[in-house]
Amino acid sequence: MLEIRNLDVSYGYAKVLHDVSLNIKTGEMVFLIGRNGAGKTTLLKTIIGLLQPQKGSIVYAGKEISNLSPERLYLQGFRYVGQEKKVFGNLTVQENIEIAAFASGEPMDVSLKKITSIYPKIKDFLKTKAGQLSGGQRQILLVGRALVGEPKLLLIDEPTQGLAAIVIEEIIHILDSLKKQVSALIVEQNLSLVKQLSDRIFLLKEGKMVREIISKSEESGIQDLEGYL
Amino acid sequence: MHYTIFYGLTIGAILYFISIGLSLTFGTMRVINFAHTITYTIGVYILITFVIFFKWSFPVGAVLAILAIIPIAYVIERFIIRRLYGDSLDYTFIATFAVALIGVDLIKWIWGPAPYPLSDPIGKYLILFDVSLPIYRVLMVISAILLFILLHLFFKMTIVGKIIIAALDDKDGVRCLGINVDKYFSLVFVMGSALAVLGGIFYAPISSIHPYMGLAILLLCFAVVIVGGMGNLKGTFLSAFALGMLMALTARYWPQGAETMVFIAMAVVLIFRPIDI
Numbered sequence: 001m002l003e004i005r006n007l008d009v010s011y012g013y014a015k016v017l018h019d020v021s022l023n024i025k026t027g028e029m030v031f032l033i034g035r036n037g038a039g040k041t042t043l044l045k046t047i048i049g050l051l052q053p054q055k056g057s058i059v060y061a062g063k064e065i066s067n068l069s070p071e072r073l074y075l076q077g078f079r080y081v082g083q084e085k086k087v088f089g090n091l092t093v094q095e096n097i098e099i100a101a102f103a104s105g106e107p108m109d110v111s112l113k114k115i116t117s118i119y120p121k122i123k124d125f126l127k128t129k130a131g132q133l134s135g136g137q138r139q140i141l142l143v144g145r146a147l148v149g150e151p152k153l154l155l156i157d158e159p160t161q162g163l164a165a166i167v168i169e170e171i172i173h174i175l176d177s178l179k180k181q182v183s184a185l186i187v188e189q190n191l192s193l194v195k196q197l198s199d200r201i202f203l204l205k206e207g208k209m210v211r212e213i214i215s216k217s218e219e220s221g222i223q224d225l226e227g228y229l
Numbered sequence: 230m231h232y233t234i235f236y237g238l239t240i241g242a243i244l245y246f247i248s249i250g251l252s253l254t255f256g257t258m259r260v261i262n263f264a265h266t267i268t269y270t271i272g273v274y275i276l277i278t279f280v281i282f283f284k285w286s287f288p289v290g291a292v293l294a295i296l297a298i299i300p301i302a303y304v305i306e307r308f309i310i311r312r313l314y315g316d317s318l319d320y321t322f323i324a325t326f327a328v329a330l331i332g333v334d335l336i337k338w339i340w341g342p343a344p345y346p347l348s349d350p351i352g353k354y355l356i357l358f359d360v361s362l363p364i365y366r367v368l369m370v371i372s373a374i375l376l377f378i379l380l381h382l383f384f385k386m387t388i389v390g391k392i393i394i395a396a397l398d399d400k401d402g403v404r405c406l407g408i409n410v411d412k413y414f415s416l417v418f419v420m421g422s423a424l425a426v427l428g429g430i431f432y433a434p435i436s437s438i439h440p441y442m443g444l445a446i447l448l449l450c451f452a453v454v455i456v457g458g459m460g461n462l463k464g465t466f467l468s469a470f471a472l473g474m475l476m477a478l479t480a481r482y483w484p485q486g487a488e489t490m491v492f493i494a495m496a497v498v499l500i501f502r503p504i505d506i
Contacts, residue, residue, distance in 0.1 A: 070407075071408065091394055
């Protein structure tokens with residue numbers, strides 16, 4: 001489905017990603033792990049078109065997409081949830097969803113139904129300004145917003161970072177419900193979540209892809225990962 | 230005192246018309262737009278072309294001036310401002326200031342450097358609280374309040390307005406929802422420029438029309454935007470009227486210090502609330 005080959009990405013003169021390759025198959029939930037500064041966020045931002053690679057290719061459904069803008073990639077089914085948990089804080093939760101529905105051309109009631117099916121409690125704060133939500137509620141809103149339209153590939157950066165254990169459980173439940181429905185590449189440091197949900201894991205170290213673990217067949221490999229974080 | 234308060238409201242209304250575009254431009258595009266002065270000034274010169282040279286009525290001239298500035302503002306945004314998105318503020322400052330200076334010379338070349346007078350198009354007075362108030366100025370204050378309400382409704386009720394508000398918060402977030410933000414930024418820029426011209430049209434009959442009129446008022450408008458919060462629509466409205474009132478009250482007791490007080494207020498805000506700006 002998505003094939004990244006020999007990607008180099010720099011910020012100015014500082015090279016962040018070195019010859020990175022990975023692939024995601026249809027319906028797979030792939031996790032990307034690594035220490036802070038390893039280049040995980042840079043990789044997601046490059047895939048979604050917010051950064052341009054200096055070398056290498058990103059091929060989606062057989063077509064080169066590394067020069068496409070985020071707007072074009074959205075139309076192809078790419079959805080990005082950044083690690084900053086940035087919602088449109090001066091708009092209500094409903095208006096946040098309304099913008100996503102407008103962009104995708106999906107009727108608002110369909111979008112709302114889709115989001116309430118994964119997180120029914122969202123009905124209670126539809127009229128709340130998104131800026132007043134807790135970190136967990138923001139994260140759920142962002143994931144919900146990403147499901148509007150016809151998502152094919154979710155790119156989610158650190159969905160549980162800084163969240164309380166009870167909220168992490170909810171996020172795990174939501175991500176679990178999305179398995180097989182949509183492909184996903186998720187950056188995450190929470191190894192218990194990674195073990196629970198991953199089909200495959202890629203380990204990024206100092207901008208280089210150092211290891212790929214096929215979760216179900218390499219239980220011992222997953223145990224070793226803590227040493228890398 | 231009643232007249233001083235009314236004078237303050239008048240200045241506030243003018244500052245609001247001109248500042249709202251600056252505030253939106255900075256809030257959405259992160260561009261310090263000195264070119265705003267030139268769209269404002271050119272708009273006023275187009276007005277006097279119709280009213281003084283062609284002898285057309287003031288309202289017709291005003292509408293034509295606003296319409297004429299739309300393509301000019303679009304060209305400035307499309308070919309200069311859009312290239313500055315994401316650049317450092319220094320570059321945006323230098324580039325837009327260059328546009329402003331080129332515009333001033335262009336005005337001198339077309340209309341000449343001499344100032345033009347323009348009289349109050351209504352010329353009638355309203356007696357309120359035993360004070361005789363020019364109806365034209367009353368209309369100016371009412372228009373500013375109406376504009377605030379209309380803009381509030383536009384940003385609250387329309388999807389275009391909501392997208393602009395969303396882009397103020399998180400431009401990349403809007404882009405990642407498949408929305409071409411640049412298209413909406415063009416709209417914001419053109420809308421801001423048209424409102425600045427409206428401010429210029431209101432201000433022209435009570436001031437002097439000269440090629441540097443935009444530069445003269447721009448610094449005051451930057452103070453309004455900084456005090457109100459860049460990109461903050463309600464803040465810009467309140468700040469414009471508060472600083473207008475501050476100018477009027479200062480001018481009553483210390484005429485030379487009227488503008489100085491505005492910048493002192495701005496400095497105080499910069500010292501105590503730097504993070505929100």
